[in-house]
Amino acid sequence: MVTGHTTEYLGNSRGTPRLVVGGAFDSGIFSVLVEEHRYFFSNCCKCWKYLSMLEKMEEFNVEKVIEEFDSLTKDAGRVQKETLQKILEENAGAEYLQKLGLNGRTDPESFKACVPLVTHQDLEPYIQRIADGDASPILTGKPIATISLSSGTTQGKPKFVPFNDELVESTMQIYRTSFAFRNREFPIGNGKALQFIYSSKQFKTKGGLTAGTATTNIYRTSQFKNTMKAIQSQCCSPDEIIFGPDFHQSLYCHLLCGLIYRDEVEFVCSTFAHSIVHAFRTFEQVWEELCTDIRDGVLTSRVTAPSIQTAMSKLLKPNPTLADLIYKKCSGLSNWYGLIPELFPHAKYVYGIMTGSMEPYLKKLRHYAGELPLLSADYGSSEGWIGANVNPRLPPESVTYAVLPDIGYFEFIPIRENSEDRTEATFLCAESEPVGLTEVKDGDEYEIIVTNFAGLYRYRLGDVLKVVGFHNSTPKLQFVCRRNLLLTINIDKNTERDLQLAVEEAGKLLLGEKLEVVDFTSHVDITADPGHYVIFWELSSEASEEILSDCCNCLDRSFVDAGYLSSRKVKTIGALELRIVRRGTFQKILDHYLGLGGAVSQFKTPRCVGPSNNTVLQILCGNVVKSYFSTAFG
């Protein structure tokens, strides 16, 4: 029913008009009307013509969206003040803000003076009350009806965060913004997107609120579908596959749908690059089976979910010509190089988040993508979006995210003057005062603080970002790392980024052997004195003892943090240990997180497994096939 959706479609909840489409129609209302009346229209020839005409008008107006973004970012400072004012006005009745004594004030100075910086842990009791069914205004003026589960891969268990209509709205805004910039540089036609997206299991909290990953909550909204349509990014696969009960079956069918629609696929994407790499690694295993299904028009018996079977039966028809073509193309590839453009000849690019903890998958992604450009997607979190990639031509290694000044109020804690300085002081320094969005300095690193329309006030997201220039007056941010230290035993301090760089360096030794690190993680072993770092590697195939010993030494030497180096020299930290795990170990870890309610769409391999993350540690330790100790420091 249209009536149930009117507030969603008639403008966003912040009172600003939607900046969706050119032409006289809001695409949301338009799409709903079209869907509601399709049957009626399709039975009347005149109406059908009218419908086709309207559908053409639904085209997305790239220039208009870019113009809107430019006008927002030209005076980002003013927009930030207004945004804070709106957030505080809308949520003035929330218990959390009332207790802090703002007394209706909405200016940044009073806000900073009254509202403390908080972490997720500080908000947990409030969010728990919401999840338990307390419908009073706790964090937001309007009650929260849905909860998101953030991936929580670093902590070992998913965290609850509030989810509301305003988050849906800002998600659509960021999708449209980055699409506009992307489409100006890499225009696509009105085809389909091979999207490796998956829903998590949704469940009810104790208080009866729906809970699922943020991406799942988004995929379930009508706005998602409408926006995908408006930005020419409709998924090849039917909903039954996205919302299927089993990830492996959904992945298989995403691949199958992609092949069925191979001539229409305009780009290949997922939220995080990991899922794309995972999908094509799986393709290497199942491609012959996919060809058989296409040849016979019969779905493999490995897909057992009735909902998926029914949906696929509508799409899968015997097509020996297509099966032969795919078989021939796959057989002709050398080590699967350029697989994506070979399978999808009209694909213009590969799209997904490729920065941060996704960087280790870039090499493999490039291999599959061949000559196709890799375009890194936007920056945000389950808690809310932050910035869009408005320079899509930049390679993923140097991609930046321009902050949208009207989707939240952002502050930044300066981290260090000199990003090369990785000494102890840089992490232990007394914290500086946060600065505003337009006060950040080009070249400096900061921890981001988020205040948004979903009940977060001065919330430490835990990410470190570097300012790399400005788009008009809004900063462009480069993702550096998560702020929390991964590896530390005494005075040593290594972040996720340091680990990533060490693995990258040691991984170079495998190149000559045509081997690669499929995935990796780490652990601090303090069961013996002195403690030592343990790095777990899953490799694409077997490597010689000699090479692996060299890799182990190289890993040890690649942690250049002064605290680590000096501790290794005086042996207050023991020799680094490289443990090789069986093929499929990281798949088991992924399955474990899915069992906890996570979704592949949001999955990030935990880069450090602490003692509290017992199950994952057991999976890793139970699958070790070989282990090496470094001799790099004698």
Ligand code: AMP
């Ligand atoms: P989640 O809570 O599962 O939504 O994960 C959010 C986290 O993913 C962020 O806090 C970042 O650490 C990371 N992340 C999100 N977007 C990006 C990006 N574009 N580049 C690097 N890391 C990202």
